[in-house]
Amino acid sequence: MLTAVDLMETGIPRQFLTTAWVLGPDRTAVLGKAVTVPVEKGAPLLWTSFAVPSCPAP
Numbered sequence: 001m002l003t004a005v006d007l008m009e010t011g012i013p014r015q016f017l018t019t020a021w022v023l024g025p026d027r028t029a030v031l032g033k034a035v036t037v038p039v040e041k042g043a044p045l046l047w048t049s050f051a052v053p054s055c056p057a058p
Contacts, residue, residue, distance in 0.1 A: 001034050
């Protein structure tokens with residue numbers, strides 16, 4: 001289960017951001033959810049890292 005402590009915001013240039021990533025404004029949507037794949041510290045969090053339909057992409 002993800003908590004606010006598990007998440008950190010990083011500075012990624014806007015041109016590299018995609019809708020596949022959980023972006024800052026959507027962080028609260030993933031709190032309390034369990035990831036279904038390994039996630040490396042510092043790596044972008046993807047919507048596909050969660051079981052469907054618990055976290056549908058916006």
